[in-house]
Structures are given as structure tokens and as C-alpha cells.
Amino acid sequence: MNTTTPNRISSIDVLRGLVMVIMALDHARDYFHITAMTADPMDPATTTVAAYFTRWITHFCAPTFVLLSGISAFLAARRKTKSAASIFLIKRGLWLVIAELTIVNFALTYNPFYNFIFLQVIWAIGWSMVILGLLSLWSRKVVLIVGLLLFFGHNVVDYMNFPKEGAASVIWQVLLTSRPMVLPLDATHVVGVFYAVLPWTGIMLVGYSMGEWFTSDFPAALRKKRLLLAGWGLVVLFIVLRFINLYGNPMPWVHQPDFLRNVLAFFNTSKYPPSLQYAGMTLGPAILALAVFEQVKNKWTDVLSVYGRVPFFYYLLHFYLLHALLVVVFFLTGHHTTEIMDLRIPFQFRPMTFGYSLPVVYLIWIAVVAVLYRPCRWYNQYRATHQQWWLKYL
Template identity: 50%
Template sequence: MQPSQDLTRQRIRSIDLLRGIIMIIMALDHVRDFFHQPAMITDPLNLDTTTPPIFFTRVITHFCAPVFVFLSGLSAYLVGLRKTKAELGHFLLKRGIWLIFVEIVIMSFVLTFNPNYNFILLGVIWAIGWSMIILGLLVRGSYALVLIVGFIIFVGHNILDYVQLPDGKVSFVFWRTLLTSPGTLLPVGGNHFFLVGYAILPWAAIMFLGYAMGKLYAKEFDPIRRRKILWQIGLGLITLFLLLRLPNLYGDPNKWETQSTTIYSVLSFFRVTKYPVSLQYACMTLGPALIFLAVSENWNNRFTRFATVYGSVPFFYYVVHFFLIHLVCMAVFFATGHSMAEAVDPNSLFVFRPVKFGFPLWIVYLFWMGIVLALYLPCKWYSDYKRRNRYWWLSYL
């Protein structure tokens, strides 16, 4: 009996390890938004203005959102092992609604520090919330239903890149919000706006496939077979990415082109589309993630224990890290001689982060490491608290 229990802990540790690593990397992109001087005025993936270090700093964080969403689906399956279909569906529905509330009410303020809520960003938490609501409905059916729906949307949604709806129609807004939005700005009243940053269904498909992958982590599943399957699917996704990307066949509206130098040609090749998440983008990021799950199952060292702390409390980390980044930004804003009169910049969405504020990239990396390290003890405390207690509300935090 004891070996089975140890293996279960190892499996969970590998999932938390991967989640922890992508949470650490994720903070880099968010720190860059607040502290890198050109972050508010240039696109780090624009080949005409970027540099390889800036491009890499953005692209490495491309792994974060799809892996985070995928592991959310996998975790939903593991939660379902202790519940009936109806109980799991009800739980996912409530948690999805809660996450949408968090995105609109809590994260909007944490990001902007604007109590008037003039700008509300509907980002990854919004997408996860809606994905959980839809998954909560699908799990009442069958495992096969979740897998088939997820696969069809995952592979086929880029067909819609070739379909155009008339601009300004209700159907156009609905279509973009669900499937094709690179960022839809929705005015509400005269001075309030919603920005739909994450089209719902392509991200939901990633969660559905994560849920389907959860079957590999059932207690009775052979670990050797599990690792082999993870390797095969991971390599398959990477191969599919290369087969689609090299000839610019299908799966990403942003075609790569040969540039004036080899390094910029490589940058063009990996400049895949995140908004909305494309098939090529998802294959490029999820393939290596699955291979990592396969090889890391038995890892146990100082770094894995460090990273697992963050991965064991992803929601707590996500909310608190944004709040801490913005607080530090505010402190640095005043420490560098800025006044309260400069706190609100009409060209910036974030209070205490004017467009002309910021530092070189190497200083951004120092801020990133400091933020991550500062969060270790709070995350460890909360992880230990969750392990010691079984209050119902902890499953929502």
C-alpha cells in the first residue's frame, strides 16, 4: 500500500513542479509590463523594433498561459476522482463564476489601482472561469464528449481565420469574444471599457484536453505507460508544430518570413499568435510541457522543492504577485522622484506607471527575481495551511 501512496505524491509533485516553474516564469512578463521602459509603447514581438533579449523575454513566457490552463483541466479531472459527475460539474460551475468575479472586481483593481474601474481587462482568469463553466456542463456527459469537443476546437478553430463577419454587429462581438479576438474593446457607458484579451473557446479546448489527460494520473494507471504516452503526445505536438510552421500551412494567421539576418529569421519562426491562441502556438508550448511531465516525475531536489511551493498555490500566487508588483512599482515611482501629479498618465492603463517610467531590461530581471523570492515564504505558509486544513472555501483559493 505504501508504494502506491508514494507514487501518488510523486505524480502530484511533478504537476506542481511544472506549474510552479511556469508561475515563476509568468512573473517575468508581468514585471516587464510594469518596469521595462518601452513596455507601454512597443510590442516586444515586433521584429522592426525588438531585440533578441526582449523577444526572448516575451516568448519564454508564452509557455505560461497554455500550460496553466492545461494543468487546470488536469487538476479538474483529479478533483473529479473524489466526486460524482454532478458534484464535479457543480463545483466547476461555482468556481468558474467565482473566477470571473475575481477577474472583474479584484484583478482589475490590482492591475490598475483605479477605484473607478474605468478599464477592466478580461484576461486569463476570465478565460479559465468560462472554460470551467463549460467543462462543468460537459463532464455531466462523458469523458469521450470532453475529449472530442476539446480536440475539434483545438485543431479546427483556426479555420475561422478565413471567415469574416460584418463589423459592428452583435454577432461580430459574440464571435470575437468566443473564438477570434486578438483584443476586443467593449465600451460600457461613456468612460468605462472592457477589453476581452482572451477569446474563450480556444483556451477552453486546452482545458478540456488537460482534463482528458488527467486519466493518465488515475491511481491504477501504469506509471511507465503514462510516461511513454506523455513522451509520445509531447513529441507529436512538437512535430505537428514544425510540420505546420515550416511551410506556413495552417494553424496560425501570422506567417513566418526570412529576415535580413539568421537570428531574426529564427525570431520570425517562433513569433506565433497568442491572441487568440493558435494551433501552432498551443503545439509549440504544450508539447515540451508534456515531455517535462514525463521526465520530472521522480525529481526531488532543492530546486524542485522550491518551485513546487509556488505550484501548490497557483491562484494565491497569481493574485498576490500582481499586487506586490504594483506596490513595488508605486514605491519605485516615488523613490525615483515622481510626484502624485504624474501618477495618472492618460496613455497608460496603470496608475503609478506612466509611459515614460521604467528601466533597462537587465534591471527588470533583478526586479523579477526579487518579486519571486519575496513571495516564497507567503506561498509556503499558505501551502502548509491548505495541507493542514480542509475548509471548503480553500478549494476556491
Template identity: 50%
Template sequence: MSQLVMTKNRVQSIDILRGIVMIIMALDHVRDFFHVQAFQSDPIDPATTTPILYLTRWITHLCAPAFVFLAGTSSYLVGLRRSKAALSAFLIKRGLWLILAEVLIVTLGWTFNPLYNLLIIQVIWAIGISMVILGLLVRLPLTAIFIIGLVIVLGHNLMDYPEAAHAAKHQPLGFWWDLVHGARFSYYPYASSRGVLIVYPFLPWTGLMLLGYCAGKFFAPDYPVAQRKKVLLYTGLGLIAGFFVLRFINAYGDPVPWTTQTTAVRTVFSFFNVNKYPPSIMYMAITIGIAMIALVALEQIKNPVTEFAKVFGQVPFFYYVLHFFLIHTLTVITFYLQGYGTKDIVSLQVPFLFRPVDFGFPLWGVYLVWVAVIFLLYPVCKRYNAYKSTHRQWWLSYV
């Protein structure tokens, strides 16, 4: 019985953290659709941002790394109930499904364009291809997977140097390079009025997922609780300390060095303005460091807030897809309520339909919409989670 309770608690800590980052993630996407300045300025540009806008954007940096890392951890836990061959097949199939879902479902949620003039490759694609790669590697010893993941995470910023050299000569390295590492919202047309927008190159995310898979060992039923907490806490603190040391040195680990700004606050903004596209070592160190410490803390907390968050963390893909369609539907309603018409549906400055460049609210309005989105999604996710927990159809493991 104690072993069963321990396993349940460990899964709960993962689900709670995943739920928290999913809730925070929705804030960023609501900001994309509803903040009046979303397509006019960079919210983390130290020279132009405000403290509240900067923090609103920066806190969402925690979401994708924690989500990818925990996807790897969950894959390890799934493997405890399956053979290596079965786990490999499951991860490859699920990864391919996620890639397809990114292109056909998530893209539609972002754009509301049924003609698919723009295909957007983001975090679900990165998780999907990383799962396929993990599925090919799971037969290797855990130490080998850890080494591969560590080499990728620590070494991928070396690829910044050829990118910078080619950029200086105005010679882009091309589609495949951007797909693997170099993309920073890179657009590639493949037909007249049709193209692909690469937002998430996959290599760094794959490295992070491999490390998350290895971290799953600490959540196995036979791993001592006290030892797990110690490992996670010290590793998290070490990552944060490493972030401050390397970021202060300002020589390697992020393609954009921090600089002294006109005020101390803006200098701090520059210091923490680490690169997400692709995720730099500095970006992953600070975000995963915080996530590991949060896992330790959340294991000891059970209250209405954690139970609320856990609902979203137990059905993350269902929630992820649904929240885009809800946010965009609310955008369409607001679009017409604000007096926009048919001529304004398509904007050359914004890739989403029904979202003109000057559309939206001040930041306080973004927060109100965000709260509404979360509370509208909660009963739907709770009901789906109840269905999923009492049914065993094969497709439930993919949604």
C-alpha cells in the same frame, strides 16, 4: 503504500511544472510594469526586438497554455474523489467565482483603479468560463469530451478567415465574436469613461482545458507509470514535430504567417512568433509539447529547485492574485523614487495607474525586480500552503 506514493509523485510533477510556469509568468508581468520599453514596442516583433528581449517574452508563452491545460488535468483528479454531479457543481461554482475574481480582484491588481474605469478580461476569466463549460460536459463519456476539445483546438483557426475578411472591409464582428474568439486586446466602452478590455477570448482555451481534463486519465492511481511517461513523451514530441511541419508549410494554424527577415536570426524570430491572442494551433502545439516533455522529466527530479517551485504550484490562484498587488505596489514605490508626481499617475497611453509610458528600467533591472518578487512571495505562499494543507474550510478549495 506503492499506490499512495505513485499518486503523490504524479501530483508533485503537476505542481512542480505549474510552479515553474507561475515563476516564469511573473517575469512577463514585471516586464509589463517595469521595462522602460514595455509600452513603446512589441518585444517579439522580429523587426525591432533584441535576442534577449525576444526570449524574455517568448519563454512566458509557456505559462498560460500549461496553466489552463493543468487546470483541466487537476479537475479530472478532483473528480476521482467525487461523483459526476458533485464534480459538475464544483467546477461550475469555481468557474463563476474565477470570473468574478477576474473582474473585481485581478483587474484592481492590474490597474490600481478603485473606480474600475477599465475591466480587464484575461486568463482567469478564460479559465473560469472554461470550467463552467467543463462542468456542464463532465457527465459525457471521456471520449466525447476529448473529441469536442480536439475539434475546438484544431478547428478554431478556421474562424480567422471571416475575421480577416471583415477586417479588410473595416467591419468588426463585434463584442460577442471577440469574447468567443476574435479579441486581440479589443476595447468596448459601456459607459462614459468606462469600458471592457478583452484580452483572452475563451473558445480556444476551453478546447485546451477539455484536452487537459482528458489527460488527467494518465495521472490516475491505476494508470501504469511507464505507460504514462511514454504517452506524454511521444505526444509532446509529436506536437513539437507537428508545429515545425505546419509552421514551415505556413498555410494554416496561425493567422500571422512567418516571413523572411533581414537576417537569419530575425527570420527565426518570425518563425516562432506565433499568435497568443487568441492562442493559435501553432502556439498551443509548441507550448503544450514542451509542457508534456517537462512533466515526464519532472517526475524523476526532486531537489531544492523543484521543491521551491512546488510551493507556488500548490497555491496557484493565491500566488497569481498576490503577485499582481506586490508588483504594482513596487511600481508605486519606484514611481515616486524616480521623481514622478501626482500629475503623472494617470497616463493616456497606459491603462495602469502609476505607470507612465517612459517609466521603468532597462531589461537587467526587470530581472532584478522579478527575482525580488519571487523571493518576497515564497514565504507567504509557503505559509499559506501549510495552512491549507492542515485545514478543511470550504473556501480553501476556491483560493
């Protein structure tokens, strides 16, 4: 039985690497696509199929990564005492929150004055780890119960009335309902809340509760059976809830005048905040992929696993590299320093009318991912042969 452990863990790394690679496509689109700042690629009434797919496929990234973070947290906790595992999760979560506010935000904006501060996926993962660290002190059953309640039940808030203004309104939106929102800090600084924390926490807690399936003493056949059951169950749940059109998404599915637009509208579920329908649409196939990748090993899975073993390192590097490339292209295409900051856009060196067609965006994406392969492989090897304390946090 122990001989299957590397394949099991590798399946996690491969899937995580795959979604990290796909994630870079969305950020390449933000920086380099001509309509990224002027049009909604998910609007079925105005989008093209190519623009829609380029955005839609990246919807799988954040929920899959958060789920796998929960699984990995469980596996790491088995090597520690309950209290030590809890403390580590809390410390790592707080570190991620600080990293989001500082090094991640600078990579996103290249704005040393932090006029626009993003609260996105690393923010949500950080606070989710803190919550997981606290809940895990009680028991795994508590983690599972809270996780299931948040995962399946958080869309109940779509039918509740919350305060419209004041501190209570901000707290509720930050925790549960942000779609997103922008909060002014002063005359020149704002915070963009894009990831409501608790719906993502539910995904992480469910992942933590699945972690036992990936331990060395868990039967492989039973694990595969459970993955297939959970994956197909979520896919079916998404389809059923979408057709019923009453629960599981803040906004109902609005039928369009033609078949193609109707299909696009059907799959346009809410990521901000992540609805139950969105989770079923994305995590169902992701969990099925875990079952498949356990049986697949080739040069492509080896490459993907390199990215998947060093996710935060890759995450930081890909933002800094994409934005550095944006600066180079900005000046090479004749733009001037007076155009570095566009008050309508939070990204420096990215004017409103700047950009290229989707084929160019795809070429940039592929190039950036390829360039990052060797640094990620080097860091993975370095981390495997060194014991510095900070390696646990990067």
C-alpha cells in the same frame, strides 16, 4: 504502484510552479521595463534578442497552466460524484470570472474606478471551467471530442467571414477571434478582451482528458510513453505547420531579410488568440517536461512545487506586490500625483516614459518571487490543516 502517486502529482505541481515563476517575469516587465509600453518585444524587425526572449519565454505560462488546470480538474472529480464535480467546476469557474472582474483587475491597474477592465487568463479559465462542468455531465468522451475539435480545429475560423460590427461581431470575438480588442462601455470605461474563451477551453478539455494518465492505477511506463508521444507530436506538428505556413496561425510566417530575424519571426506565433501553432510550440515542451519532472526531485523542485500548489493565491499576491513596489518606486524617483494616471496606459503609477533596463527588471522579478515563497508555503500548510469552504476557491 501507489507508491508512485506522490511523484506523479508532484510533477504537476513542479511544472505549474515553474510557469508561475516565469509568469511573474512578464508582469515585472510590464510595470518596470522602459520600453514595455512603447515597443513590441515580439516584432522581429525592431526587437532585441534579450527583449524578445524575455517576452517569448512567458508564452509557455498560460497554455501550460490551463492544461494543468484541466488535469487537476479530472483528478479532483474522481473524489466526487459526476453531478457534484460538475457543480463545483461551474461554481469555481463563475467565482474566477467574478474575481477577474474585481480583485484581479484592481491588482493590475490600482484604479478604484475600473476605467479599464481586463479580460485575461483568469476570465478564460473561469468560463472554460463552466463549459467543462457542463460537458462532463455527459461523458468523458464528449469532453475529449469537443476538446480535440477546439484544439485542432479552431483556426478554421481564420478563413471565415464574421460580422464586422454589432452584437454578433462582439460575441464571435469574445468567444473565438479577439486579437485583442477594446470595447467602450461608456465615456470613461472600456473593456479590453485579451483572451478569446473557446481556444483556451480546448486546451483545458484536452488536459481534463489527459487526467486519467495521472491516476494511481495508471501504469507509469505507459504514462511516460504517452507524454513523450504527445509532447514530441505537438513539437513536430508546430514545426511542420510553421513551414507549410497555411494553417494553424491567424497570420502566416513572414520571412525576414536575415537569419536571426527569420528565427525570431518563426517562433512568433499568435497568443491572442492562442493558435494551434502556438499551442504546439508551448504545450509540446510542457508535456515533455511533465515526463521529465516525474523523475526529478531536488531542492529546486521542492521550491517550485510550493508555488505550484497555491497558484491562485500566488497569482493574486504577485500582482499586488509588483504594483505596490511600482507605487513606491514611482514616488521615490520624483514623480508627482499628477502623473499617477496616464490615459494612454491602463496601469496607474506607470507613466509612458517610466522604467528601467532589462537587468533591473530581472532583479525585481527575482526579488518578488523570493519574497512570495514564505507566504505561499504558509498558505499551503494552512490549507492542508483547515477545512473552511472558501479554501477550495483560493
